[in-house]
Each structure stands twice: as C-alpha cells, then as structure tokens.
Amino acid sequence: MKKDTYIIKGRVLHFIDEPDTTPENAYEYYKTGALVVEDGKIAFCGEASDAVSRYPTYNIVDRSNKLIIPGLIDTHMHYPQTEMIGAYGEQLLEWLETYTFPTERKFSDKAYAKDVSDRFIAECLRNGTTTAMVFGTIHPESVDAFFEVSDSYNMRNICGKVLMDRNAPDYLLDTDLDTAKKQTEDLIHRWHNKGRQLYAVTPRFTPTCTPEMMTVAKELMDTAPDLYMHSHLSENKGECAWVAELEPEATDYLDAYDRYGLVGPRSVFAHGIHLSEREYKRLAETGAAIAHSPTSNLFLGSGLWNKKACQEHGVRAGLASDVGAGTSFSQLQTLNEAYKIQQLQGEKLSAFQSFYFATLGSAKSIYLDDKIGNFEEGKEADFIILDNSGTELMDYRQSHCKTLEEELFVLGTIGDDRSIKETYVMGVCVYDKDQGFRRPPVELKAVS
Structure with missing residues (x-):
C-alpha cells in the first residue's frame, strides 16, 4: 500500500460555506471522525466507523482527540x-x-x-x-x-x-x-x-x-x-x-x-x-x-x-x-x-468565520477552492493536526473550553506554531513537531 493512502482518525472540522452568511450549514464537524487519503487526495471525510468499514484494508493513523483541519x-x-x-x-x-x-x-x-x-x-x-x-x-x-x-x-x-x-x-x-x-x-x-x-x-x-x-x-x-x-x-x-x-x-x-x-x-x-x-x-x-x-x-x-x-x-x-x-x-x-x-x-x-477565512475563504479568494480549502472528495490532501496542549497555558485554557467555537477562538488568540503538531502536503507528513521536517520523494517538475 502506498504511504499516502491511509485512514487518519481524529476530530475532523472543515467548512463548506461562509459562517457569516450561512451559519447553520457552514461547517462539518466529526468528533470521532476520519479522513481517507488515497494517492494524496481526499477519498472520504466523515465518521471514523464509516471510514473503517468502507476501507477495511487501509492502515490507520490514530490522532484521536486531536483536531484535524485543512491546511x-x-x-x-x-x-x-x-x-x-x-x-x-x-x-x-x-x-x-x-x-x-x-x-x-x-x-x-x-x-x-x-x-x-x-x-x-x-x-x-x-x-x-x-x-x-x-x-x-x-x-x-x-x-x-x-x-x-x-x-x-x-x-x-x-x-x-x-x-x-x-x-x-x-x-x-x-x-x-x-x-x-x-x-x-x-x-x-x-x-x-x-x-x-x-x-x-x-x-x-x-x-x-x-x-x-x-x-x-x-x-x-x-x-x-x-x-x-x-x-x-x-x-x-x-x-x-x-x-x-x-x-x-x-x-x-x-x-x-x-x-x-x-x-x-x-x-x-x-x-x-x-x-x-x-x-x-x-x-x-x-x-x-x-x-x-x-x-x-x-x-x-x-x-x-x-x-x-x-x-x-x-x-x-x-x-x-x-x-x-x-x-x-x-x-x-x-x-x-x-x-x-x-x-x-x-x-x-467569530471563531468560525476566522477559520473559514484561513482555509476555504482564502482558497476561494485565489480561485483554488476546487483543489484545496476543505475535505470534499477529490481535493488535494493538505491538512494539519492541531495540538491544544502546545503550551502549558494553552492546555490549561483549553481544559476550560465548553464548545468547539470557544476552542477555536482560543486557538486563534493564543495559538501559534506550538499549536501545530503535524503538517501534511498531498497526504504526506512533511512536518512533525517532535521529529522535524521531511521532504517527500518528489522529482522537480521544472522544464529546462
């Protein structure tokens, strides 16, 4: 199995519309969720149980309780x-x-x-x-x-x-x-x-x-x-x-x-x-x-x-x-x-508008929302794993958050690079806070 084909479990959040204009249907959040990545693209976004039943032979990367959002x-x-x-x-x-x-x-x-x-x-x-x-x-x-x-x-x-x-x-x-x-x-x-x-x-x-x-x-x-x-x-x-x-x-x-x-x-x-x-x-x-x-x-x-x-x-x-x-x-x-x-x-x-702004909203502004910005099937698998315990203060403050919106607002207020656990590009982990940077085996595409 290719290393960029797998299931990754976690709390999955992505936006499908702008919260300021469609607050009721702007995002999807799966508390026990998963992404399925196939050849560097999103094949599935939803409940982890559904992902495992549909793709029973895929390796599982477990990031349970971590928040997974688009890059x-x-x-x-x-x-x-x-x-x-x-x-x-x-x-x-x-x-x-x-x-x-x-x-x-x-x-x-x-x-x-x-x-x-x-x-x-x-x-x-x-x-x-x-x-x-x-x-x-x-x-x-x-x-x-x-x-x-x-x-x-x-x-x-x-x-x-x-x-x-x-x-x-x-x-x-x-x-x-x-x-x-x-x-x-x-x-x-x-x-x-x-x-x-x-x-x-x-x-x-x-x-x-x-x-x-x-x-x-x-x-x-x-x-x-x-x-x-x-x-x-x-x-x-x-x-x-x-x-x-x-x-x-x-x-x-x-x-x-x-x-x-x-x-x-x-x-x-x-x-x-x-x-x-x-x-x-x-x-x-x-x-x-x-x-x-x-x-x-x-x-x-x-x-x-x-x-x-x-x-x-x-x-x-x-x-x-x-x-x-x-x-x-x-x-x-x-x-x-x-x-x-x-x-x-x-x-x-708002917290939801902020994270929309940093993901799908920015993708729309540069006309790349057909490729990146959320976890719709077929899009490129660029995503990050957030670490709510990146600092002692963050860990303590997040322990008092009662809603997803409050959690996001705290991340967007006192969060920084220490809040990023992992960064994935086309399904490949290129940065891990504990292990550093990894370049995927990609040949340069320039025409001489």
Whole structure:
C-alpha cells in the first residue's frame, strides 16, 4: 500500500460555506471522525466507523482527540523579507527605502535565495501553512530558488518575479522592459502548472511601475488563461496620494491597474484599506480579491481593513501574514490581530468565520477552492493536526473550553506554531513537531 493512502482518525472540522452568511450549514464537524487519503487526495471525510468499514484494508493513523483541519492558506507574503521581520520604526514608503530594497538586492545570488527559501518554507510548514501566494524579487534567480524548494515539498504555491522600473534604487529596477518580459515568460514556461506550482505576474505597485511596465504586465497575463496578477492596493494614505500624483488620469488607485487590464479574476491585491465605494463595487464585479494583512497593517501603522464593506459588496478576501512587514508566520496569530482590527471598528470576527477565512475563504479568494480549502472528495490532501496542549497555558485554557467555537477562538488568540503538531502536503507528513521536517520523494517538475 502506498504511504499516502491511509485512514487518519481524529476530530475532523472543515467548512463548506461562509459562517457569516450561512451559519447553520457552514461547517462539518466529526468528533470521532476520519479522513481517507488515497494517492494524496481526499477519498472520504466523515465518521471514523464509516471510514473503517468502507476501507477495511487501509492502515490507520490514530490522532484521536486531536483536531484535524485543512491546511492554512496565506494569500500574500514576501519570502525575501524573512530576514527583516521586525524592522523598526517606519511607515510603508520609508520602510521600503530603509530596509526592504537593500535586503532584496541580495537575491541576485541564487544560492542565497535558495537558503532563504528553505528557511521560509520551513517556517510556513512549521506554522501549518500549506499554500502561499508569494513575492520574489526582480531577480529571476529568486523565483527559481523559491519554486525549487516549494516543489521539493510538493506544495501548492504561487510566486512571481517582481516587475518595477521607477522609484526604486537603480540596482532593483528593470532597466529594459523587453528583458523583464522575456525573463518572466521563461519563468512562466518553467514553472506555471509544473507539478503544483503556479505563477503570478507581479508588478510591485503603481508607484514603481510606469505605464509601459503595466502594459508589459498585461501582455504577460495574456500568455496563459490561468495566470495570477499579484500586487498591492491602498495600503497607506501617503502611498494613495502618491498614486494620484503619478497617475492623474486614473479615477482612483484601483483604476491605475484597471485601465491597463490588470483587474479581474485571479487578481489579488494586498491590503485594500483605503478604498472608495466605486473601488469596492469594481473589485466585486471583476472577481478580484483583497489579501487582508492585519499584522503588517498594524506594524506599519497603515490602517484598519473594513471587513464589513467587503462583505456587503461581495468582494473576495483572503487572509495574509504579509511577512516581512507582517510580524508572524503563524496564521493563528494573524487571526488574533484580525479579530482586534474588527473590534477597533465595532465589528466582530467569530471563531468560525476566522477559520473559514484561513482555509476555504482564502482558497476561494485565489480561485483554488476546487483543489484545496476543505475535505470534499477529490481535493488535494493538505491538512494539519492541531495540538491544544502546545503550551502549558494553552492546555490549561483549553481544559476550560465548553464548545468547539470557544476552542477555536482560543486557538486563534493564543495559538501559534506550538499549536501545530503535524503538517501534511498531498497526504504526506512533511512536518512533525517532535521529529522535524521531511521532504517527500518528489522529482522537480521544472522544464529546462
């Protein structure tokens, strides 16, 4: 029997709809549950007794009393900024100049990029993140290094070479648009849909991209129907004012992308804090998504994301750590800050909505809910085993929880990497808190 074909028992929870809109039927929870994994995909989700009777010859992995949920999904991260988490004292634009650009300069060295990629992926898996949407740098080497490490774990990740040709140091500019386009085309050919890897055309943001570069980005998007577009939108008031100066013909910040054809399904914009009514409506009608980044929004003093406005307008939204302005790889800690951001606005973020947000909601925002995000039959078996006794405080606090909702809220408040017992990717345990990391025997899928 293949090692990625088995029954795993535990308390199984997954979401099938959004709790805020369908609270009665949003999730399935099996207190004595099980998943059946066949060749890296979900074959069954339900009661353990049913799983054993249907698949009597399958090996059983017993995680009884542990909570099993889908792998966490992070919709916006900067892997090159791993080494500069916690850089002190600036807001967005000054922070980029002081810390980010000098750090990203190092990623022309593929060996260096590979080392950081290894560390970054390890932190994702240690924290239960099985899929992430990730910025590289302007250097093609940074993207190759990332995808090689991602592919070695058989993760489903999205990455792209940054495009920018103004308002940055000379050493980080694409000085020749044809070269930038050709480098990106080559990366798309090597990596997009190779194994589980996916490519995002990545103009950093309007202030660093001329109209000519935005045109190149649209031309690149047209080379394949399922590419992503990954950028930033309305993070900081100073940034918004700068965009108005740079693009005076644009109606608003979103229009500075839209007029080049860069707003649509699979367009994912980090932040989206300072949006107009028109921008909310346009995001909704195009199917573009916001990647809510609570820890970085607080750390850089950028502002408070309006969840209520996004929901009322039907805007897709996912959860994001935004490492390295974000201060933690843990999506549990990201949920902690997301809750506080809503509290500051007189709104609520329930425990069920939080865990939907970190799993199926984020999968929907990046158009991967047909593959990941819950335990529907045929989906890829990315899941995590949570450890409620990860710390003495957690163990003590959880012993006083009386409902599943209370248990989840505590996990999303004081939980962190110590709450992750195991992380599974395509049915293979790639991280165990007690035994460390394991790479599955997966050959690299890149085309040379």
